[in-house]
Amino acid sequence: MNLKEFQEILLARKAEIEKILYSISQDISEISSCDIKEDGDFAVASMDTSREFNVYIKLKEELKEIEDALEKIKRGDYGICEMCDDYINEERLKIKPFAKYCIKCRTIIEKEQR
Numbered sequence: 604m605n606l607k608e609f610q611e612i613l614l615a616r617k618a619e620i621e622k623i624l625y626s627i628s629q630d631i632s633e634i635s636s637c638d639i640k641e642d643g644d645f646a647v648a649s650m651d652t653s654r655e656f657n658v659y660i661k662l663k664e665e666l667k668e669i670e671d672a673l674e675k676i677k678r679g680d681y682g683i684c685e686m687c688d689d690y691i692n693e694e695r696l697k698i699k700p701f702a703k704y705c706i707k708c709r710t711i712i713e714k715e716q717r
């Protein structure tokens with residue numbers, strides 16, 4: 604596995620997310636300077652903002668996963684499944700470079716969540 608390649612993908616994605624997060628947070632802070640003490644008002648205030656807010660939360664989560672993955676590259680256990688310690692398929696990592704589990708474990712987790 605070419606770690607450097609994955610590291611570059613992760614860093615590029617990280618930079619992209621940080622840029623989007625920044626612009627969204629600018630938008631949100633503009634709105635929140637009004638009154639968002641009541642959740643209901645905030646939701647009604649602007650559909651766009653609540654949609655943006657959801658994107659914001661999702662990206663925050665992704666950013667954390669990317670940071671975890673970058674840590675793993677540093678530690679040297681990148682690409683290893685957190686459940687079974689098996690190697691994660693490289694093709695899978697190319698699609699989702701911050702994957703924590705191999706396909707087998709991922710399937711088990713998804714079944715349990717249902």
Ligand SMILES: [Zn+2]
Binds near residue numbers: 686687704707
């Ligand atoms: Zn596994």
